[in-house]
Amino acid sequence: MVSILYKPTGKEWLLDSGKRPLQQPEYGSTFTDWDMSGWDECFPTIITCSSGVDQDISLPDHGELWSLPWAHTIENNTVVCSIKSPKLPYRFTRRISFQAADRIRMDYRAENEGEHPIHFLWVPHPQFAITEPTRILLPENIRQMLCVFAGYTLTVGETYAWNDVSLLSPLITGDARKFYYDGIVPEGWSGLYGEDSGNYLIVSIPTDKVPFLGVWIDEGMYNDRATCALEPSIGYYDSLETALSNATAQMIPAKSSYEWHLDLNLGSENHHK
Structure with missing residues (x-):
């Protein structure tokens, strides 16, 4: 996905590719070598690691899906995108539908077509x-x-009062940082609020399916502009190997599937219908 536009105010929520060419990445390459724009899915890992199925199979940076072309169809009010792993026997499907003028639903399904469990x-x-x-x-x-990622100013492993670190600036500082909620989230939502414009975006998930939450902030360390990723998470955190070791990875039995969804609500405090 390259654009999420809230039409009443003209607010574009997704970063475009800017000066970087928007082109098909090479499978197995490094995420930061490409356009770093839009909305990608990280599955079945974020950090390069073993697959957990076969120690000889390694998973690439930011997972497999972002660098591969998807098959897609349009069914009534739904865009159905799917992809098969080149290494593992799974199919990943994302259905994008429009539940209301201000709400997008993404229904996800990971299907294990193999004879052994997949984590x-x-x-x-x-x-x-x-x-x-x-x-x-x-x-x-x-x-x-x-x-969990400190950049130049914080400390890995430290906890920070959210009110002290939750205000973002569009200024390029060359810094970056990442946080996780330490444990299962008490409520399944996170959001962004533009303090000048009043535009807001809320990401909601079912906590029984997606129990963890990460927040990535990049002020120009990797991207060329200020960006933030709200990352409700299945597994804790970033590496499948880590999630396996702390028993937070999800498992799909052979010939079975796992399903979850995400709702995206857009609006503006300054817009009146």
């Missing part, structure tokens, strides 16, 4: 454009977040 983790990887002072919204009872 995975998943996060969406939207490169949301930060073009104004923007507050990352989390449920009120999430007061602290654990730093």
Whole structure:
């Protein structure tokens, strides 16, 4: 997906490719070598690691899906995108439908077509454009977040009061950081709020299916503009090997599937219908 536009205010939420060419990446390559724009899916890992099925099969950076072409069909009000792994016996399907004028539903299905269980983790990887002072919204009872990538100013393994680190600037500092909620989230939503424009975006998931939450912030360390990814997560965190070792990876039995969904709500406090 290359664009999520809230038409009433003209707010474009996804970062475009800018000066980087938008072209088909090479499978197995490094995510940061390409356009770094739009909305990708990270599955069955984020960080390069073993597949967990066969130690001889390694999974590429940011998983398999972002670098591969998808098959797609349009069924009534739904865009159905699917992809088969070149290495593992699974099919991944994402159905995008429009539930209301201000709400997008993404229904996901990971199907194991093989004879053995498959383990995975998943996060969406939207490169949301930060073009104004923007507050990352989390449920009120999430007061602290654990730093797992520190950049230049924080410390890995430290927890930070969310109010102190949740305001984003569009300025390019060359820094970046990533947080996770340490444990299963108490509520299944996160969001962004533009403090000048009043535009907002809310990502909602079912916590029984997607129990973890990460937040990635890049002020120009990897991307060329300020961006943020809200990453509700199946598995904790970033590496499938890590998620297997701490028993948070999800498992799909042979000849079975796992399904979940994500809702995206758009709006503006300053827009009145």
